[in-house]
Amino acid sequence: MGASGSGKTSMRSLIFSNNPASLTARLGATIDVEQNHVRFLGDLILNLWDCGGQDAFMDSYLTTQRSTIFQHVGVLIYVFDVETNEMHKDLEYYRDCLDGLRQFSPDAAVFLLVHKMDLVRDKGGTFERKKKELQEQTEKGQGPGQVLTSVTTFGTSIYDESLYRAWSSIVHTLIPNAAVLSKHLTIFAEACSATEVILFERTTFLVIATSNPPSEPEAEPRNDLEPTRYERTSELIKAFKHSCSRVREEFHALEMELPEFSAVLDEMTKNTYVLIIVHDPTIETAALRLNIRMARRKFEELQGLA
């Protein structure tokens, strides 16, 4: 949800339809609610409700369609245009939405995206200011004693990797066995002498799980890799997949022996890709590929595919 023109459909088309950012200008306004079923990880079906943001629609969501809209909500994503002139009205709708959620699906997680960050110069400062403003509003909207499960704020832009960061953490909350997957990835990483193993969803290339999950802070300082690497990887692979599709080819697998590291990116199961990063120069990429093939069965079982 979010105001008209804030970029909801743009981000949906970028993440789920593999369209490049430059084509989002062609998208028209969303009328009423566009429902999308996105098969994510095979058995998990995301039901995406892209809600048109014009005032008339918003009013009807909050009144007549209230029970339909807010029933069985897993995640509410509210998009704010960072350069909006009508922040006041936006916030009012946002508070009403929170109200609706509390009434019909109190367990829903809430994500706030401050979108179109590419338009502002002072990114850090603007985002902090917006975040604070939104937090105040959230508290006000919730009223005393009633705390919704979680509200997370992200600054995003379709022109860089920040959008993938936000969406990766959104889907992370929806995957039931994320912790189990992480555990097995860690075992797998050890078997490969890998620095890191990352599991991506196939169509969106969003990060599902990694071998060192962010919930274990003590694992982080072990290797000070670039903090934005997951999102950047998603973005790079997506961009390359898109260039492949322009010549009617389909990206399948990638292996690299770069001066800094070796890496293999290959299919793990029929709806996931795995990226193995190895810093040990004696490890051959062929061995990594063999390991992927051997691990495939196990991961299919974990996903309930076998």
Place this chain on the structure above:
Amino acid sequence: MTSTYGATSSASKRTVNSRNSVNGVARTKILLLGQRRSGKTSINEVLFKSLPPKQTFYLETTMRISKHAYDTVIPLEIWDCPGNITVDTLGAPLSQFSALIFVIDIRDLYKQPISKLVEFIIAAYNDNPQLHVEVFVHKAEKLQEDDKIENFRQIQERVQDHLLERECEQMPYNFHLTSVYDHSLHEAFSKVLHKLIHSLPFLEDLLNVFCANSSSPKAFLFDAASRLYVATDASPVDSATHNLCCDYLSMLNAFGPLYQSPTSTPARLRIPAAEPSPDDPAPTETKDRFYPSAAASLHPSAPGTTLTYHLITPQLALLALVPTGVWDGRRGLVEYNVVFFREGVQEICDVEREARGGG
């Protein structure tokens, strides 16, 4: 914020120049000309400093001639000139230059840029008939497809008319339609570069041999950092394939620093980073150096292709399309061919370096 992108500011440039003159390498000079705000500095920054195209908006106007050195298969020196420069104020005879690139904004159909271009063409005709004159009709992304072709044609026509009037129509020149937002700029600049590389036929022969022996339908020798292709085999260049290779290269370039680990720097990192010192050519040593490589397999249908990447020299990379069956089954042989190709290219580069004197 703008000042961060002011890479043309004199301080940074001067150091490049002085080092350049100390080395005493004979650089191939390229003159970049055009009206104010036509996109000369943008072209230079996007190609050689890997500035994201979106950021070119923040570039400042060039006030003085700035010279940029760039080392690829041949050492280049690009003179980025301010818009108001004329043949007389250039401060160097045109005979010094190997190529002249004149940039025209595609929306600028009026007389001024064209008459200026004609002045330069005539001056070149008198001073240096060997000069390659290339006209980049730039900012093609600003217009719709039909207008684009129409304006491109009109500009060509007007230049021709002007030259006819001045009775100077023998001077050869080429037109390219370019934009920093797609691959057209890379393709056009590559074509200019080809004319400046004297060893091009030898590089092409090496590529032909490689393709024939590795059953590869297409192979490019790219300059890895700027993503310009230096040479390709004899089969025609299909721009879709070129674009794919370009994108592949940019992905690999971006991947490198992403998973760099400062704590566990691998032993092999030292090897390709250091350039061979001039007094120690030792070609035997090159064999046990580590060269990065990569392969991406694509499969639309049964046969499938694999895009391979092998670094050849610290600057150059070989990108080849190899049938997946060949790559999976006879990878060793393909890599063996790459080693031979590498030795050939390195030899050519060594000769080139020697001929130009210095390192």
